[in-house]
Amino acid sequence: MSEIKKNEISGKVRDAGVVGAGGAGFPTHVKLSAQAEIVIVNAAECEPLLKTDQQLAARYPELLIKGLTLTMESTGAQKGIIALKAKYKDAIAALEPYIRNKDNIGISIMPDIYPAGDEVITIWLTTGRRVPPGGIPLNIGVVVNNVQTLINVAKAVDGIPVTTRTLTVTGAVKNPITVTVPIGTSIRDVLKLAGGGSVDLSYINGGPMMGALITDLSVPVTKTTGGLIALPNNHMLIQRKRMTVDNILRIAKTVCEQCSFCTELCPRHMIGHELSPHRLIRAVNYKNIGDPLLVTSALTCSECGVCEAYACPVGISPLRVNIALKAELRAKGIKYQGELGKEDPMAKHRLIPSARLMDRLRLRPWYKEAPLSLDIYEPDEVVLKLQQHIGAPAVPAVKVGDLVSVGQLIGEIPEGALGAKVHASIEGTVTQITPQAITIRNGGAAK
Ligand code: SF4
Ligand code: SF4
Numbered sequence: 001m002s003e004i005k006k007n008e009i010s011g012k013v014r015d016a017g018v019v020g021a022g023g024a025g026f027p028t029h030v031k032l033s034a035q036a037e038i039v040i041v042n043a044a045e046c047e048p049l050l051k052t053d054q055q056l057a058a059r060y061p062e063l064l065i066k067g068l069t070l071t072m073e074s075t076g077a078q079k080g081i082i083a084l085k086a087k088y089k090d091a092i093a094a095l096e097p098y099i100r101n102k103d104n105i106g107i108s109i110m111p112d113i114y115p116a117g118d119e120v121i122t123i124w125l126t127t128g129r130r131v132p133p134g135g136i137p138l139n140i141g142v143v144v145n146n147v148q149t150l151i152n153v154a155k156a157v158d159g160i161p162v163t164t165r166t167l168t169v170t171g172a173v174k175n176p177i178t179v180t181v182p183i184g185t186s187i188r189d190v191l192k193l194a195g196g197g198s199v200d201l202s203y204i205n206g207g208p209m210m211g212a213l214i215t216d217l218s219v220p221v222t223k224t225t226g227g228l229i230a231l232p233n234n235h236m237l238i239q240r241k242r243m244t245v246d247n248i249l250r251i252a253k254t255v256c257e258q259c260s261f262c263t264e265l266c267p268r269h270m271i272g273h274e275l276s277p278h279r280l281i282r283a284v285n286y287k288n289i290g291d292p293l294l295v296t297s298a299l300t301c302s303e304c305g306v307c308e309a310y311a312c313p314v315g316i317s318p319l320r321v322n323i324a325l326k327a328e329l330r331a332k333g334i335k336y337q338g339e340l341g342k343e344d345p346m347a348k349h350r351l352i353p354s355a356r357l358m359d360r361l362r363l364r365p366w367y368k369e370a371p372l373s374l375d376i377y378e379p380d381e382v383v384l385k386l387q388q389h390i391g392a393p394a395v396p397a398v399k400v401g402d403l404v405s406v407g408q409l410i411g412e413i414p415e416g417a418l419g420a421k422v423h424a425s426i427e428g429t430v431t432q433i434t435p436q437a438i439t440i441r442n443g444g445a446a447k
Contacts, residue, residue, distance in 0.1 A: 005040070005073065006033075006074050007033075009073060009157060010029045010030075010032040010074055011029070011272045012052070012157050013032055013366070014029035014124065014420075014421070015421065016155070016161040016162055016316065016421070016423075017223075017423055018102055018149065018357060019150035019223050019388065019389040020145065020146065020149055021146055021149045021152065021165070021223060021381040022042060022053075022117070022145075022149065023119075023146075023224070024224065024390050024421070025222075025223060025388055025390055027389055027391060027418060030418065031071075031073070031075075031138075032071060032074040032075060034075055034143065035076050036076065036077045036079055036138060037078060037141035037142070038077055038078075038079045038080070038127060038141060039071045039072050039075060039077045039143045039144075040080075040081045040083055040119075040122060040126060040127075040143070041064065041068055041081065041082040041083060041084075041145065041146070041147065041150060042083055042117055042122050042144050042145065042147075043057050043082060043091065043147050044083055044084060044085060044122055045084075045214050046113070046114045046117035047114075047117065047208060047209055047210065047211070047226070048114075048208055048209070048354065048361065048363050049168070049171065049207065049208060049227070049229055049363060049384055050168075050226065050227045051147050051369075051370045051423055052147075052148065052166055052167055052226075052227065053147035053148065054088040054090070054177055055178055055371075056148060056151060057088070057094065057095060058088070058090035058091040058094045059082070059090075059094070059099075059372060060096060062099050063150075063151045064082075064095070064147060064152040065095070065098040065099065067145075067149070067152070067403060068105065068150055068151030069105075070104075070154065070157055071153060074144055077143065078104060079104055080104060080105040080106075081106060081107075081108050081127070082095060082103075082105070082108065083108045083122050083126045084107065084108075084109065084110065084162070085110055085111075085112050086112070093291065094447075095107065095419070103197045108125075108126040110122070110126065110350065111251050112354045113352055114304075114306070114351070114352045114357045115302070115304040115306065118302050118304055119131075119137060119144040120267075120268065120271070121351075122144060123137055123140070123142050124271050127402055128142075128442060130271050130272060130343065132221060132339070133268070133274060133336060133338055133340060140317050143375070145166055161423040162183070162223055162423065163406055163410075163424070163425040164180050164213050164376060164425065165181060165183050165221050165223060165225055166179065166372075167221070167226065167227045167228065168228070168370045169190055169193065169227070170175065170192035170227070170228075170229055170230070170366065171201075171204075171228075171231050171237060171372065172197065172201055172231055172232060172366060173191065173196065174194065174196065175194050176368045176375065177194050177371060178367065178372040179193050179194075179373050179375075179377060180374075180375075180377070181193075181376070181377045181379070182377070182378070182382050182425035183220070183222060183382065183384060183388070184221065184382025184383050184384040184425050185220060185382055185384075186218050186219070186379070186381075186383070187203065187214060187217045187218070188217040189379050190221060191203070191228060191247070193373075193377060194230075197230045199373070200232055200233050201230045201231065202214075202230070202231060202238040202372045203217070203228055203230050204228070204237070204238075204241070205226065206223060206226035206227055206229075206352045207226075207227060208231075208237055209228070209305040209310075209357075209360055210226075210304065211226060211227070213241040213242065213392075215240070220384070222385055222388040223388045223420075224389075225390065230363075232266040235362065236361070237336075237362075237363075240303070240308070240309075243317070245320060248274040248316070248317050248321065249284065249321065249324075251314075251315065251317075252281050252284065255315075256278075256282070257313075257314065258281075258282060260278040261278075261311045261312065262277040262281075262306075262307035262312055263278045263279070263324060264276050264306065264311070264350065265310065265350055265352070266306060266307055267304060267312040267351065268301065270344040270350055270351075271344075272342050272343045273297070273338075274293070274297045274300070275297045275301055275323075276294075277307045277322065277432055280318060281316065283319055289446050293338055295325065295330060296335070296336045298322040298325035298326050298329065299326055300332075300336055300338075301322040303319060303323065305320070307319055309360065310352055310357060310360055311359060331358040337370070376406075378442070379413070380424065380441065381428075381431075382425050382426050382440050383435060383437045384424070384425065384438045384439065384440070385436060386411050386423055386437060387420075388422070389420040390420065391418035391419040392418060392419045393411075393419070393436075394413060394414075394421060395411065395412050395414050396410065396411055396438055397402050397409050397411060397412045398429065398430050399411045400431065401430065402430045403428070403430075404429075404440060406429050408423060409422075410422055410423060410430070410440075411438065427442070428441050428443055432446060
């Protein structure tokens, strides 16, 4: 692969505004500019109820393999691994013909456990390599991208920017469905596509384990919106996500038994990271900051939620305590400096079977098919956030009153900054620009 071709791929991906669709939205062109040995397609989709990636892999195998191949070419990787679960039979059957004659690409079947889709755990399960605490996959020669990201990479090279997002809308809605909507569509409009919800429901943006409670249905879908889950207001997950940090800290102080189950089941701890949630709870409860490294290990928490939702027998949330600690540490500019320790020899036996997690979270009644719809919804208005990614917000490249067409650049990466471009997702008129977002109203668009 010549340097010119490599730059060409990452340049087109940059122009198309591709960001990591499965996580915090790291700009993909930066990953593609690095050198790696292995590229992993993270198709684990381990959050209970979500069914987007497995259906996209089954429906668009050619695009997925194209995105993977381009990423391998761009990074110089010699090996591609598609990491998924045996139960995604349609995806496996669809992908197999495309990799049959490729020596350098294979499927890796992962156990049906949570959190198989946490990229650190995906890498460990598929290659045996361990990302150091506070490190990134590139530190051990690996690039991980999820299914939707790689499909967007394949389209980017053909000059098609990211203007839509596919997501599962499920739970206590009338018709659970996996839909594709223009980025910027309101959550309220997306819920209507699934038959709507009722007043006694609450909504989670993302999966039940890692998703956040939605407090305003007018917020728009972004490039990283993971899914929408409707649950009754009195469901345990909703109640838990509503708890304030003060409440959580009070409970931690009064009832933590220091049983250490949270640490024994912490996936990061199992693979040799120092992170030990029971010790962090103790440090917070007793203001024991004697070992500063211990407290900074909160920065290495993946926020998978195992300690909170599964491990703790008395309802404490080490996860939320860690989130609070992280915010404090980041505000002070503190980084974690610890080393990778030994892997727990029992680690693979301690990971949580998905079925057991679903029962523990009382999600069985909401486990439904959410078939992929091929229609693309057309909203009257979209609100495109200027920051849907890690890095600096995009700078508006249009003004109020401009007519825009689908795919037109409306937000540019600031000079010299890490960021991602933003494109119009519907045809129409720019009606508002704020420091946070650009609003486009359907109608009277430029050709
Ligand atoms: S599992 Fe719960 S009670 Fe046990 S140490 Fe962790 S936070 Fe404390
Ligand atoms: S959320 Fe809990 S279990 Fe998950 S990585 Fe953080 S401390 Fe470990």
